[in-house]
Amino acid sequence: MYFTEVKKVIIVIIGAFLNAIAMNLFLIPADVYASGFTGAAQLLSRLIGSFAPFNLSTGILLLLLNIPVTIIAWKRVGKSFTIYSFLSVVLMSLFLEIIPIKHVSPDILLNAVFGGVIAAVGVGITLKYGASTGGMDIIAMLLSRMKDRPVGTYFFMLNAIIIVTAGSLYGWEKALYTLVTLYASTRVIDAIHTRHEKLTAMIITKKSAELKKAIHAKLVRGITMLPAKGAFSNENRDIIMIVITRYELYDLERTIREVDPEAFTNIMETAAIFGSFRKD
Incomplete structure (x- = not known):
């Protein structure tokens, strides 16, 4: 630290x-x-x-x-x-x-x-x-x-x-x-870095509960959980989907590394969103 x-x-x-x-x-x-x-x-x-x-x-x-x-x-x-x-x-x-x-x-x-x-x-x-x-x-x-x-x-x-x-x-x-x-x-x-205002993160992790709690403690954003299974290992995992602003990317990356360094994360540019952007 x-x-x-x-x-x-x-x-x-x-x-x-x-x-x-x-x-x-x-x-x-x-x-x-x-x-x-x-x-x-x-x-x-x-x-x-x-x-x-x-x-x-x-x-x-x-x-x-x-x-x-x-x-x-x-x-x-x-x-x-x-x-x-x-x-x-x-x-x-x-x-x-x-x-x-x-x-x-x-x-x-x-x-x-x-x-x-x-x-x-x-x-x-x-x-x-x-x-x-x-x-x-x-x-x-x-x-x-x-x-x-x-x-x-x-x-x-x-x-x-x-x-x-x-x-x-x-x-x-x-x-x-x-x-x-x-x-x-x-x-x-x-x-x-990125000038795109909003980004979508897809996080594949075995520690979804801990990661969800850590993200909610750091970011005021809604999270969607999706069940997943590894095609090669057949292990059950979860996909965490979250939309953030570019200013929150560093905090999200740091949180993921602290909770689950083995998580696979895909960051995508988001053209537009509809509906609630904040955590309820």
């Missing part, structure tokens, strides 16, 4: 560092905007610098934007996920203040692509180990715990506001390069 937590902290540090590198060496110098709360902080920083008599850095604004959602997540989602997510935000804000902003390349397209890819690697590995980079990821987890709502709509709306505002005030060319960054980020996160 101690080794797992240390590894998780190291991954969060690496993810935050990669995100800061992407911002200060690629996106900010090229005036290309990131997605989500990071892009919102970047745009607000520029707006304040343009219209106010003082400046606030992207790192400080990113931290301030995440404080309200972190407080809500602490009460509604869970302490472990919230602590690691806020740690990621704090470290990224710190790295954004420490790493100097400098041009690596004068080419806007290269900055958009490499900034998006490097940031996505940071986000992807952080999600893979059960944390998040804050902002919209925390909101997505909150919504998944409360009601089954389409999180993608909120991502789209926030990113659309960033692009339209930046384009209107500072020119459309650089603002539209944000779309290139978003595309590159999405493809890389797909490869490392």
Whole structure:
């Protein structure tokens, strides 16, 4: 358990560092905007610098934007996920203040692509180990715990506001390069973790009762039990079917390994669901 937590902290540090590198060496110098709360902080920083008599850095604004959602997540989602997510935000804000902003390349397209890819690697590995980079990821987890709502709509709306505002005030060319960054980020996160909002897990196990109890203790999700028999061994087993969000994949994998390391699990992307998504 101690080794797992240390590894998780190291991954969060690496993810935050990669995100800061992407911002200060690629996106900010090229005036290309990131997605989500990071892009919102970047745009607000520029707006304040343009219209106010003082400046606030992207790192400080990113931290301030995440404080309200972190407080809500602490009460509604869970302490472990919230602590690691806020740690990621704090470290990224710190790295954004420490790493100097400098041009690596004068080419806007290269900055958009490499900034998006490097940031996505940071986000992807952080999600893979059960944390998040804050902002919209925390909101997505909150919504998944409360009601089954389409999180993608909120991502789209926030990113659309960033692009339209930046384009209107500072020119459309650089603002539209944000779309290139978003595309590159999405493809890389797909490869490392998953951008699919919902996943179906089919778990074949001999310890169905213990595993069902452990999953219910960790996740607020309904479970369907199906009888099964091994074709080669003729042994009776059970199939546990559960639909989860991508934010819960790490917790599910960890629970399965702890209860039944020999269980066979198949994770499938889920296009849509109908009916109750939560545990009654």
